[in-house]
Amino acid sequence: MSPLAAGEGARTVLVVDDEPTARTALAARLKRLGYRVIEAGDGKAGLESLRRERPDLTILDWMMPEMDGPSFCEQVRQDPELLSSQILMMTSHDQPQQIAEGLARGADDFLSKAASKYEITARVQAGMRTATLIRRLEDVTEEIRRKQEVLERELQSAARYVESLLPPPGIPFRGVQMVHAYRPSLGLGGDLFNIVPWSEDVLTLYLLDASGHGVSSALRSASFSTFLRRDNLLHHVGSSDPGAILMEANRQFPLTEDGNYFTIVFAKLDVRARTLSYATAGHNGALLHRRSGEVRWLARPNFPLGFDPSTIYPTEELPVGPGDRLYVLSDGLYEVPTSNGELWGQDRLEQTVRAFGHRSLSEVVSGTIEEAVRWQGHDHFPDDVALMGVELAEKVFS
């Protein structure tokens, strides 16, 4: 048995030629080289054999009745199941413009009908090498696709878990309406967000972003979210003051040895006093859209947590009124690029929120995410995306 016919089985060549003498001669040569050979007498039968047998290489005559070689190639290249087939076009047309036409219509290489047996052997072997590489590439691509499906299922499960920790959308706290959306990235990012009722009148909410991606970022975020539990904050900070909380966090979560850190926006809404206080650490992710139409970003340039233990994170306080909306969001929402790399950006996000201002809170949240998806042109965000919207109701207390 020839080495090629051993092991995984002989590789297969399909010979499509309407002229039986030449086809027989070529088939015999290929069999002697150790290949399994399938013969077809015209283009239509050849296509059927290609679909049924999936040969490694197809050697195709140019001129045939009914379906000629170039038309055969075009059909193959338009068929998703067959398009990676390797096709060696056999022809007595060896003028450059005809070769160019054959290549343009889908042939991979050419073989002159008058070629010597050495040339036939060399071209077939070259075609087989390419076919083998393409098969490997297809196998690896399929493996990656399967793994990605598993990863996507796990990420969706992680997203459901993060969302399960949140109060249900609607009115989790009297006097406040809340809507949120969460789209984890394929790279498993470290964004976490939550709304934590602090007292009868006070609600706190935060969005936390651990630098980097992957399991370690997600675990560091989970550890930080434990720190941000109400009972823990009461014990270690003694108040719900955003600046005080971030300064304690800055002490407890220094830069890791490999340079990882957190950014955070932490806000506190007092529905009785109608005040919004907040502090940020390296995070630009809070936007206040007042009913009057005024839009302002709640951020000041400062260090992320863990850079410098002496950093002061001041608490800013603003009055708020009925109908005012606070959005807390991941930077991943506005840092989405188009295919040419242009980012959506904070300005476009702000314009979108402003343009959607007359819509319901849930429509603004879903519509803004749809706009970001439209900008990047596909559904998968490169980084985690969370968007939380909170609206102060008309009547805070009944």
Add this chain to the structure above:
Amino acid sequence: MSDRLNHEPVFRLDEALARVDDDRETFRMMIELFMEHGPKDLADVQSALDAGNAANVARSSHRLKGALLQFCAPAALQACKELEESAKAGNLAQGGQLYAMLEQEFQRLLAALRHARDKGMAA
């Protein structure tokens, strides 16, 4: 032209056998196939010529040429090529003459192949 062609062998057995790695069984099968299909292809050329259909003359003679190439038959191949080229150019003015040449060389080749087959293809 015919003088030159007539001095060449009808077909070169050594070369034709070398093309199939001296596989005489395959070569015998090729001769049988040619004896069966070749005359039909030649008849197709003649029908197309009678109908004045240059495209079909080109197509049929092209098909016949594919077989002639396998047998290293220079005179038949040359006659076939000339007819195909003129038909491709849409010119059938010399068609009858070229066909007559092709038919003559074709019959000589058939006879030579039959002879080779019957003699066990001793080169």
